[in-house]
Amino acid sequence: MANRLSRSTSPYLLQHADNPVDWWPWGAEAFAEARERGVPLLLSVGYSSCHWCHVMAHESFEDETVAAYLNEHFVPVKVDREERPDVDAVYMEAVQAATGQGGWPMTVFLTPDAEPFYFGTYFPPEPRHGMASFQQVLEGVHAAWRDRRDEVDEVAARIVKDLGERQSAYGASVTPGAKELDAALAGLVREYDADNGGFGGAPKFPASMAVEFLLRHHARTGSEDALRMAADSCEAMARGGIYDQLGGGFARYAVDRTWTVPHFEKMLYDNALLCRVYAHLWRSTGSELARRVALETADFMVRELRTHEGGFASALDADSDRADGSHAEGAFYAWTPAELREALGEQDAAFAAAHFGVTAEGTFEEGASVLQLAADGAPGDADRVASVRERLLAAREERPRPGRDDKVVAAWNGLAIAALAETGAYFDRPDLVRAALDAADVLVRVHMDNSGRLARTSRDGVAGDNSGVLEDYADVAEGFLALAAVTAEGVWLDFAGLFLDSVLHHFAAPDGTLYDTADDAETLIRRPQDPTDNATPSGWTAAAGALLSYAAHTGSSAHREAAERALGVVGALAPRAPRFIGWGLAVAEAALDGPREIAVVGAADDPATAALHRTALLATAPGAVVAPGAPGSDEFPLLHERPLVGDRPAAYVCRHFVCDAPTTDPAVLAASVGNTPGG
Template sequence: MANRLSRSTSPYLRQHADNPVDWWPWGEDAFAAARERGVPVLLSVGYSACHWCHVMAHESFEDEDTAAYLNEHFVSVKVDREERPDVDAVYMEAVQAATGQGGWPMTVFLTPDAEPFYFGTYFPPAPRHGMPSFRQVLEGVRAAWRDRRDEVGEAAARIVRDLAGRQMDFGGTAAPGKDELHAALLALTREYDDRHGGFGGAPKFPPSMVLEFLLRHHARTGSEAALQMAQDTCESMARGGIYDQLGGGFARYAVDRTFTVPHFEKMLYDNALLARVYAHLWRATGSDLARRVALETCDFLVRELRTAEGGFASALDADSDRPDGGHAEGAFYVWTPDELRAVLGEQDAALAAGYFGVTEAGTFEEGASVLQLPGDGVADAARIGSVRERLLAAREGRPRPGRDDKVVAAWNGLVVAALAETGAYFGRPDLVEAAVGAADLLVRVHMDEAGRLARTSRDGVTGGHVGVLEDYADVAEGFLALSAVTGEGVWVDFAGLLLDSVLRHFTAQDGMLYDTADDAEALIRRPQDPTDNAAPSGWTAAAGALLSYAAYTGSEVHRDAAEKALGVVGALAGRAPRFIGWGLAVAEAALDGPREVAVAGPADDPATGELHRTALLGTAPGAVVAVGEPDSEEYAILAHRPLVDGRPAAYVCRRFVCDAPTADPAGLAVRLGVAAGPLL
């Protein structure tokens, strides 16, 4: 019999709907039941593509004896962290404070007043490697609750007081200047892995936001060190197993420092961010590899993650069924030499093994290899193309990983920006159309007339969870990027509605930002974190969107809010640049202006299109682009921008103070730092 989770719009929660555990979704009803029964709450937080979440579910939550014990002595609450990042954030903060580490599944025991008192992540079904079994943990918590309830309550109240008393003090209020951004570059240089690319050791995550900073820093300063780190990291990832060499797209992270063996889940946000990084790298250098990876990643997004409603699903699982039975991580993606021979025959299998780094010993588990591009390639591109097509077709016959098909507003905003820009750069109107479709879904389904957002939807129906700061910021960012590509000012208007909500509901009097709205559900602490995780923080993403919107409209209110939000970036630039990368990228834009490019000309005039494309290819950090009829009212920056001698013209401005207009694309390219390669 299905439990309460069967009615959820979260695929992750629905995966637990047939557990014998009597799960509750997060909400007051669950805590009221705990108060009525006088029992503690087990809070289990995870997400659909989480490998160890599935392991713990199979080992413990599907076990009848464990479920019976839970049902008798606890109220069990299951949360999808991607639907409720606020719940995840406040209890993860408690877990990390108590244990020094965190992760998913996150396992927290709460009082009926939602106060935490015991913490952990994954617990095995039997004691292992110094960890107690899950049953031992349950019995210990039950005994403490039964025999020392006052002590437990006092400890929980103390934890909540400690969390509430934590005040963010990063020591800075001014937006970073040249010195702070240079200090960030030096700090990154010290942490850079000059052998394998990326930063730090294993596990190694794609440093998407840091790469954007490095590209913008190079564009502003000409720093070859910044460009080299970005190029080498992008090449290392593109050649490594973290990149799907057959189908395109990136896995969430690599378990090693060489980007060879991935943790195989593919997340929407990673691929949206990385597609944009590679498109921007091509824009700066003309790299054929960057062009290929940007396009392949966007094609992967559209092919495998687009939903019937036009939005984009959240993730593909790491695990899938094996052809010979069982369920294993990476089963869909890895190859043995025998499998190559079965598909390709002896000669082409030998070619493929050398080209993709497939060995008899294997680079993964049980003699299987993750496909890579370890060498410089081969001369016979047509033959390799045939090999890749046949392997991809054969892989399509394997059992596919599960797909989490909920639509998350923030991540769809990131996809809109990536698809719009990549489509514009490479003459792919189908990608721009996909961006428009996703943006339209966000407006129709996720956004109300007051500029408030729902966090998630599934099958075109919202999930009932309010948007958090990153939703407003990333969707606004996507709308602004889409406006630059399409020339439709309505997307700037929609972005303005969202950013007005940011100013009204997420911003404190001192200009600092909260992750949740002032009228959202009250938790034990109102989360507030400016540092990046796998995607830009809501704080720095909001700073970027506010800055761009001010450049489009001339709004000093939005500009001032962006600059106040950037104060924390100045404080962290030299101390923790890897964790404030998007903030550093936004600071580069603020330092450069950002430049405002207004292209005035008839839509059907090829000269207008050439100026528009040149403007989009400009590498000036964070430049905003508007295109429309002369003296158009579509955008503020197009007002009073006439033709020049009867010809379409481009105006390059900073804070609405403009240089002399130009009708010459080559002259515009020089002003905006357009690289020679992409124009060829």
């Protein structure tokens, strides 16, 4: 019999709809039930492509005995962290403060007033490695609730008080300048893995936002250290097992420091961010590898994550079924020599094994290897490599595919829109620009209400019940600003302005700090606020970037000042934790450079206009904004009183609306907005 989660639009919650656990969705009804019964709540937070979430579900939540005990003594609440990042953030902060670590599944016990008093992540079905079993945890918490209630209430009150005191006052810092950005570069140099690329040790995550900062820092200063770290990190990831050498796209992270073995889940946000970074690396260097990876990653997103409505699904699972019916992580992606021989025949299998690093011992589990690309191979091998890839990809398509979380998250679609629009424009792929436009249409048509407010998620063309958080408004605005620059359609600038007005009116504090939730959102035990970048730009730094770009387009002092206030935190964190404020550093580079405002005036069907427009889009000047349009057009404020020059299309380059002399020559424009080797 299905539980209450059967009415959910979240694929993750629906995966638990047939559990014997009597799950409740997050909401006032669950807390009212706990008060009426006088029991605590078990809050379990995870997401659809989370490997250990599935493990704990199978081991514990599908167990009739565990479920019966849980149902009798608790009100169990299941939350999809991707739908409710605010709930996840508040309680994850408590878990990390209490245990020194965090992760998913997250397991938190709450009072009926939503106050946490006991925490953990994954609990095994029996005691293991000094860890209590989940049943033992349930019994211990029940006993404490029954026999030591005063102590439990005291602990819960103290935790909530401590969380409130941790609320940071970031607004006093000053917008970072060249000194702070140089200090951030020095910090990244110290953390750089010169042998393997990337930053830090295992597990190693793709530092897409730090790489974007490095590219912008190089463009502004000419720093060879910055460009070397960016280019070498991107090459190492592209050649490693974290990159899908057959189908394109990146896995979530590598479990080792050499990028060899990934955690195989593929997230929309990683691929959107990395697609854009590789496109920008090509723009800066002309790297053929960067061009190939950007396009393959874009094609992966469109091929495997695009939904029927035109939006983009959240993720592909790490796990899938094997041929024997068992379920394992990486089963879809790993290869043994025998599997190569079956797909390719003896000779081509030997060639593929050498080319992709498949060994008899294996680089993964049970003698299987994750495909890697140690070298590009001899020039004469290109056709053979292409043939091998095509046949292996076809053979892989016969395997059981990983599950797909097909909910559409507004923020992550905003990131995808920016990546696809720019990649399509750089490489003459109008189909990618069209895909970006389709996704933008879904966000406007499905996610936006009549007042301009955003829903966090949708599924099957129906908006979910959860309100958008700061990152949704900021990343969608970022995507729409990129789309406006590529398509010359000013309506996307207008929508971006609408969303950024919501940021100013509903998410900003008087001192310029930003909250992750709106002022009219559900009240939690504290209002979440985190400026640090993690897997994606924080809502805070993403908002700073979009506000800065919008101000450059419109001349709005309110948006510029809000961006500068938000950037204050970057100056404080840049020297100490540059990896965790990467997007903020990239935005600070744009603010320091201007950013430059490029107006391209000319008829859309004139090849001379197209040449100037392309040159403007390829500008490496940090955060440059581009406004293309016909003479006299009111699509963009930057086009106002910008005439043709001698009846020829022209480009105007300005900073803070103070402009250089216009030019009709793409080469002159290129020199004024940064070198463009990719062009």
